[in-house]
Amino acid sequence: MPDEPSAREQTSDKSRLETFSDGVMAIAITLLVLDVRVPHPGSGQSLGHALAHQWPSYAAYATSFLVIGIIWVNHHQMFKLFAKTNYPFLMVNVLFLMVLSFIPFPTALVADALQVREGLRTATLMYGGTMFGMAVMFNVVWLYAAKDRRLLVGSVSDEAIARGTRSYRFGPILYLVITLLAFLSPYLSLSLFAAFALYWLLPSSGPG
Amino acid sequence: MPDEPSAREQTSDKSRLETFSDGVMAIAITLLVLDVRVPHPGSGQSLGHALAHQWPSYAAYATSFLVIGIIWVNHHQMFKLFAKTNYPFLMVNVLFLMVLSFIPFPTALVADALQVREGLRTATLMYGGTMFGMAVMFNVVWLYAAKDRRLLVGSVSDEAIARGTRSYRFGPILYLVITLLAFLSPYLSLSLFAAFALYWLLPSSGPG
Amino acid sequence: MPDEPSAREQTSDKSRLETFSDGVMAIAITLLVLDVRVPHPGSGQSLGHALAHQWPSYAAYATSFLVIGIIWVNHHQMFKLFAKTNYPFLMVNVLFLMVLSFIPFPTALVADALQVREGLRTATLMYGGTMFGMAVMFNVVWLYAAKDRRLLVGSVSDEAIARGTRSYRFGPILYLVITLLAFLSPYLSLSLFAAFALYWLLPSSGPG
Amino acid sequence: MPDEPSAREQTSDKSRLETFSDGVMAIAITLLVLDVRVPHPGSGQSLGHALAHQWPSYAAYATSFLVIGIIWVNHHQMFKLFAKTNYPFLMVNVLFLMVLSFIPFPTALVADALQVREGLRTATLMYGGTMFGMAVMFNVVWLYAAKDRRLLVGSVSDEAIARGTRSYRFGPILYLVITLLAFLSPYLSLSLFAAFALYWLLPSSGPG
Numbered sequence: 001m002p003d004e005p006s007a008r009e010q011t012s013d014k015s016r017l018e019t020f021s022d023g024v025m026a027i028a029i030t031l032l033v034l035d036v037r038v039p040h041p042g043s044g045q046s047l048g049h050a051l052a053h054q055w056p057s058y059a060a061y062a063t064s065f066l067v068i069g070i071i072w073v074n075h076h077q078m079f080k081l082f083a084k085t086n087y088p089f090l091m092v093n094v095l096f097l098m099v100l101s102f103i104p105f106p107t108a109l110v111a112d113a114l115q116v117r118e119g120l121r122t123a124t125l126m127y128g129g130t131m132f133g134m135a136v137m138f139n140v141v142w143l144y145a146a147k148d149r150r151l152l153v154g155s156v157s158d159e160a161i162a163r164g165t166r167s168y169r170f171g172p173i174l175y176l177v178i179t180l181l182a183f184l185s186p187y188l189s190l191s192l193f194a195a196f197a198l199y200w201l202l203p204s205s206g207p208g
Numbered sequence: 209m210p211d212e213p214s215a216r217e218q219t220s221d222k223s224r225l226e227t228f229s230d231g232v233m234a235i236a237i238t239l240l241v242l243d244v245r246v247p248h249p250g251s252g253q254s255l256g257h258a259l260a261h262q263w264p265s266y267a268a269y270a271t272s273f274l275v276i277g278i279i280w281v282n283h284h285q286m287f288k289l290f291a292k293t294n295y296p297f298l299m300v301n302v303l304f305l306m307v308l309s310f311i312p313f314p315t316a317l318v319a320d321a322l323q324v325r326e327g328l329r330t331a332t333l334m335y336g337g338t339m340f341g342m343a344v345m346f347n348v349v350w351l352y353a354a355k356d357r358r359l360l361v362g363s364v365s366d367e368a369i370a371r372g373t374r375s376y377r378f379g380p381i382l383y384l385v386i387t388l389l390a391f392l393s394p395y396l397s398l399s400l401f402a403a404f405a406l407y408w409l410l411p412s413s414g415p416g
Numbered sequence: 417m418p419d420e421p422s423a424r425e426q427t428s429d430k431s432r433l434e435t436f437s438d439g440v441m442a443i444a445i446t447l448l449v450l451d452v453r454v455p456h457p458g459s460g461q462s463l464g465h466a467l468a469h470q471w472p473s474y475a476a477y478a479t480s481f482l483v484i485g486i487i488w489v490n491h492h493q494m495f496k497l498f499a500k501t502n503y504p505f506l507m508v509n510v511l512f513l514m515v516l517s518f519i520p521f522p523t524a525l526v527a528d529a530l531q532v533r534e535g536l537r538t539a540t541l542m543y544g545g546t547m548f549g550m551a552v553m554f555n556v557v558w559l560y561a562a563k564d565r566r567l568l569v570g571s572v573s574d575e576a577i578a579r580g581t582r583s584y585r586f587g588p589i590l591y592l593v594i595t596l597l598a599f600l601s602p603y604l605s606l607s608l609f610a611a612f613a614l615y616w617l618l619p620s621s622g623p624g
Numbered sequence: 625m626p627d628e629p630s631a632r633e634q635t636s637d638k639s640r641l642e643t644f645s646d647g648v649m650a651i652a653i654t655l656l657v658l659d660v661r662v663p664h665p666g667s668g669q670s671l672g673h674a675l676a677h678q679w680p681s682y683a684a685y686a687t688s689f690l691v692i693g694i695i696w697v698n699h700h701q702m703f704k705l706f707a708k709t710n711y712p713f714l715m716v717n718v719l720f721l722m723v724l725s726f727i728p729f730p731t732a733l734v735a736d737a738l739q740v741r742e743g744l745r746t747a748t749l750m751y752g753g754t755m756f757g758m759a760v761m762f763n764v765v766w767l768y769a770a771k772d773r774r775l776l777v778g779s780v781s782d783e784a785i786a787r788g789t790r791s792y793r794f795g796p797i798l799y800l801v802i803t804l805l806a807f808l809s810p811y812l813s814l815s816l817f818a819a820f821a822l823y824w825l826l827p828s829s830g831p832g
Contacts, residue, residue, distance in 0.1 A: 013700075013704070016642060016646065016700055018224060019227065019643065019646055020646045020649070020650055020696060022224065022227055022228045022231060023231055023646060023647055023650030023651070024650045024653060024654050025228070026228055026231030026232045026235060027231070027235055027443075027650060027651055027654040027655075028654050028657075029232060029305070029309065030232050030235035030236050030239065030309050031235075031239075031654065031655075031657070031658070032309070033236075033239070033309050033310055033312050033313055034239070034242070034312075034658070036310075036313045038313075038316045038317050038320050040320075041326075041327070046327065046330070047317075047321065047326065047327025047330040047331065048327070048330040051317075051330065051334065061310070062306065065302070065305075065306045065309070066302065066306070069299070069302030069305070069306070070299075070302070072228060072302075073295070073298045073299065073302070076221075076224055076298070077295075080221070087697070087701075090697045090700070091693070091694075091697065091825050094689070094690065094693030094694070094696075094697070094825075095825075097653070097689075097693070098686065098689045098690070098693070101653065101654050101656070101657050101689065102657055102660075102685070104657050104658075105657055105660045105662075108662045109662050109675075112662045112664075113671065118665075118671065119665070119670065119671025119672070122670070122671040122672040122675065123671065126675065201299050201302075201303075226432060227435065230432065230435055230436045230439060231439055233436070234436055234439030234440045234443060235439070235443055237440060237513070237517065238440050238443040238444050238447065238517050239443075239447075240517070241444075241447070241517050241518055241520050241521055242447070242450070242520075244518075244521045246521075246524045246525050246528045249534075249535070254535065254538070255525075255529065255534065255535025255538040255539065256535070256538045259525075259538065259542065269518070270514065273510070273513075273514045273517065274510065274514070277507070277510030277513070277514070278507075278510070280436060280510075281503070281506045281507065281510070284429075284432055284506070285503075288429070409507050409510075409511075434640060435643065438640065438643055438644045438647060439647055441644070442644055442647030442648045442651060443647070443651055445648060445721070445725065446648050446651035446652050446655065446725050447651075447655075448725070449652075449655070449725050449726055449728050449729055450655070450658070450728075452726075452729045454729075454732045454733050454736045456736075457742075457743070462743065462746070463737065463742065463743025463746040463747065464743070464746045467733075467746065467750070477726070478722065481718070481721075481722045481725070482718065482722070485715070485718030485721070485722070486715075486718070488644060488718075489711070489714045489715065489718070492637075492640055492714070493711075496637070617715050617718075617719075
């Protein structure tokens with residue numbers, strides 16, 4: 001599906017990219033509820049008990065909802081600094097969204113492993129690996145756009161670029177460490193993922 | 209995933225927030241149909257009979273569709289009074305959407321309990337609890353934005369703010385009472401939820 | 417969830433309504449593919465044979481995709497004549513979308529009945545009933561907006577309004593007749609639904 | 625559902641068409657993750673082993689995500705050359721989206737066939753057939769819009785039109801050949817589909 005050549009010069013439609021990205025993020029975040037299943041309690045077990053037993057599904061729903069919500073907010077804040085797009089940047093964003101859209105799968109994996117009490121380390125590594133990939137993609141998107149101020153709006157200061165670069169660089173290291181903690185204890189690792197989701201939620205952690 | 213600092217001052221892009229919220233609400237409302245399942249009638253039973261037997265699925269679909277539709281309309285009306293957003297407000301909205309996106313689950317739970325004739329009280333409490341959470345989140349969103357006129361457009365009168373605050377405050381009390389009625393009779397409680405969904409639908413209940 | 421009163425006068429934001437409606441229609445149309453399932457052929461049966469056996473799934477997918485696509489185009493054309501919205505009109509649209517979002521269910525029902533060769537009349541009546549409901553809702557939306565030119569743009573002529581009213585009135589009668597033909601033959605009825613979907617697709621049937 | 629006649633002349637709302645198309649593409653791309661299922665390893669098998677065993681699901685997810693992402697970018701680039709829409713063009717786009725939204729099904733088919741090691745040729749033919757249909761629809765959309773410069777913006781040169789026509793024409797032939805290679809070896813055919821998805825991803829393949 002080759003590209004129409006005469007479109008070569010037009011690179012400034014950031015808004016359709018934002019709409020598409022927002023659409024994908026809105027869908028990924030809403031699909032999370034599909035993995036909270038209606039339980040069918042066996043005989044002698046009440047629905048209340050069955051619902052309580054699947055607490056990991058609710059915790060996983062809430063954590064990943066916050067995570068994708070925070071990613072959306074940050075994508076949103078980052079894009080305010082961009083003035084335009086180009087072909088490779090659209091593709092970089094597709095890769096970003098590919099990692100993001102995958103989140104419901106490791107989320108369901110962790111929720112399931114917590115319930116059947118098996119394979120929790122493996123599930124946590126998958127979850128953490130996806131979070132790590134997400135943090136890497138934030139760097140890729142940012143560095144592609146910021147290199148030589150390629151796609152930035154003119155008013156962004158050099159210092160702001162340097163600060164941005166520093167702050168995104170922190171993500172992959174943090175998530176890699178939390179992920180590797182799963183070898184010590186998957187519960188510790190998962191608690192830290194949930195704690196960071198709650199932490200980013202706090203007003204004081206943002207720029208507001 | 210830390211925020212890009214130099215975006216600190218830009219707080220006025222309400223429109224991307226609306227698009228994202230509308231996307232999530234549009235998806236949550238459309239996913240409801242996934243819980244209306246094609247029945248596979250056993251031998252000796254007709255498809256018509258099997259379809260009639262799953263009437264709770266249709267009632268649950270219609271009720272929750274109206275509920276989410278009304279929430280969308282109200283979110284829409286409320287946001288007309290806002291001039292801008294900021295970081296904590298984006299997060300408050302993520303929490304609002306987290307409760308909203310959960311609605312398909314207790315909806316399916318109630319529809320299922322009505323069909324298997326078991327666990328209806330528990331299912332109703334889950335449904336009512338979600339509705340209560342929704343009404344609480346309406347207050348949180350409103351109060352955050354209205355406090356010291358933080359995010360409001362300049363033309364909103366003090367009296368209008370006070371009226372808004374009074375009207376939202378009413379919601380959690382109403383939904384808590386209806387939810388607790390499930391201890392008397394889940395059918396009464398569910399009927400009231402459906403009745404209120406129909407009531408808000410009426411032109412006279414709105415500002416038109 | 418009562419409405420914020422001071423929003424009473426602002427009734428002109430048609431665009432957020434269009435975005436929400438487009439979102440719901442885009443999701444409903446895309447969910448149709450979820451009912452085309454990967455077959456698991458039994459021993460001695462090839463995948464090719466199993467795929468051929470489920471031809472009703474493909475036919476149902478294509479027909480309902482065209483139907484929702486045509487509904488979207490018509491909703492789109494109709495809304496060009498509207499200048500504003502109000503509270504009851506938002507609610508009328510929620511009802512419109514409630515019928516539309518239901519389409520994947522009777523679609524799956526018909527596809528299933530064609531494959532198991534049972535319950536086809538019942539499934540066709542459900543499908544036709546939904547189409548009939550859709551055509552009724554087109555009239556409700558149009559008549560609400562056109563009454564006393566309530567929501568119309570100023571430039572629409574009286575004659576154009578009368579033509580619109582006549583053309584929408586035709587829909588429910590047509591779909592009711594096709595639906596009732598299922599009592600004679602479900603195959604005839606379904607063929608007519610597919611034929612009309614193809615017919616509306618033709619350039620000559622539109623205003624272009 | 626006949627069209628409102630007086631809308632006949634208004635043909636310039638390209639933006640609602642883009643929003644609808646972007647919505648459908650965003651949903652189709654995000655639904656792909658629903659076919660990556662949580663495995664339930666049997667006794668004596670670890671979760672890690674079960675996850676490794678379903679590698680075709682991840683490969684299929686990544687390939688089809690890139691494919692739909694690239695289709696979105698190209699749709700996006702093509703639409704920059706269009707100034708308006710008309711009724712038949714809306715319908716042509718519905719057909720385009722009908723093929724695109726189908727992609728999750730052959731994707732799941734191939735992933736499944738790779739895991740059960742049966743029916744891979746048939747599954748590959750279905751996948752390739754869908755890709756071929758996609759490339760055909762790119763031509764249909766382009767040729768409809770470009771014929772007599774029907775829907776193009778004024779500034780597009782004759783030479784650019786000719787180049788566009790030549791480049792789109794290439795797609796169906798390419799995808800037909802790759803599809804037919806499945807008769808020699810489905811693995812070869814699938815590898816080429818994945819390779820082309822990666823190739824189009826490269827900056828050098830685009831107009832940037």
